Amino acid sequence: MRVLVLALVLVLTGCSAIPSAYDLPLPGGADLGDRPYRVVVEFDDVLDLVPHAGVKVDDVPVGKVERVELSEDGSMALVHLAVRGDVRLPANALARLRQSSLLGEKFVELDAPADPAASPLADGAVIPLARTNRNPEVEEVFGALSMLLNGGGIGQIQDISRELSAALDGNETAVKSLLSTVDTFVGALDEHKGEITRAIEGMDRFAKSLEAKKGEIGEVLDGLEPGLRVLNEQRGQLVTMLTTLHELSGVAVDTVNRSREDLVADLRALEPTLRKLAEAGQALPQSLELLLTFPFTDAVLDGVKGDYLNTYLTLKTGGR
Secondary structure (H helix, E strand, O other): OHHHHHHHHHHHHOHHHOOOHHHOOOOOOOOOOOOOEEEEEEEOOOOOOOOOOEEEEOOEEEEEEEEEEEOOOOOOEEEEEEEOOOOOOEOOOEEEEEEOOOOOOEEEEEEOOOOOOOOEOOOOEEEOHHHEEEOOOHHHHHHHHHHHHHOOHHHHHHHHHHHHHHHHOOOHHHHHHHHHHHHHHHHHHHHOHHHHHHHHHHHHHHHHHHHHOHHHHHHHHHHHHHHHHHHHHOHHHHHHHHHHHHHHHHHHHHHHHHOHHHHHHHHHHHHHHHHHHHHHOOHHHHHHHHHHHOOOOHHHHHOOOOOOOOOOOOOOOOOO
């Protein structure tokens, strides 16, 4: 009777005194200790993660999920975690949504990145969306498999196999030769991988040099712009000039073709004269030298005493 009265009193005084299921402690949960710290994790999708779910580091329970809520703009889920105080994680820690087994419960896994920050993860820190992810759900895997099976993926594989068989039928020798050539080519690439690496590194250095001189290259290109504009404006005149040169070359070729026989005859007529000039040898230059100094040749200077020729000296003396 007293139990019924007590129950009636609890009902009449309101349901706020009765704890909800989420407020009840779960058996086997992590021990948070005396001074846990809180962390907020941003997830794009938390699936069916519920409060009191576990928080683990290296598969060791270190905390629990206190509550899950939407952000103010409704674009992401905010998961509030309570972590045991003696668990040290870097400030750039990662958070992943994991599943204990294929159909097991969800939990949040905290981990340190490959390049951990020097400062620790502080109380009230926020792990942003860029450092969180989740595993695919079983339903998603089966949905993708269903799309593959029902959407024609297997049929496409069958068509590809059939077309490959048709293409290779009767061309086995050519295919073997192609594979042998490819093997030789790949082997040659492997033998020269050092040179290829050096060439790529050289191209990288060249690109860095171009990057360093980007301003100068830009000035050069800007300086070329007026000249290119003038060329574009005079494009018609240039085309006319090239067309005229083409016509002139045609006329010149026609003229040479027409006068070829006369030109050959003139050259043949000059042949005796040129032969005699060649036979004259040194006599011709000596004759020309004498012609330019006549009548006072170099031989005359040998017969004259003194340094001057045709020089007269007149002396006058004064007297009384």
